Amino acid sequence: MVFEKLRTILSQQFDVEKDTITPETNIMEDLGADSLDVVDMLMSLEDEFDVEIPDEEIEKMRTVAEVVAYIEENT
Numbered sequence: 001m002v003f004e005k006l007r008t009i010l011s012q013q014f015d016v017e018k019d020t021i022t023p024e025t026n027i028m029e030d031l032g033a034d035s036l037d038v039v040d041m042l043m044s045l046e047d048e049f050d051v052e053i054p055d056e057e058i059e060k061m062r063t064v065a066e067v068v069a070y071i072e073e074n075t
Contacts, residue, residue, distance in 0.1 A: 002068050009044050023065035051075050
């Protein structure tokens with residue numbers, strides 16, 4: 001399941017409890033991600049899900065649910 005894998009990646013990258021990450025979690029505000037964190041996340045997601053995510057697309061994604069939807073639609 002994409003959401004579960006994404007939660008694991010985000011909890012490791014941002015050093016937060018996996019259970020605190022929900023579909024409504026805002027990556028920048030709730031996890032404190034900066035632009036470098038987003039680039040790291042992007043590379044992890046592309047490797048894990050074998051998907052290419054253009055920079056302009058990742059910039060539009062604010063919540064975990066938006067990232068999940070993109071991955072599900074493009075894999």
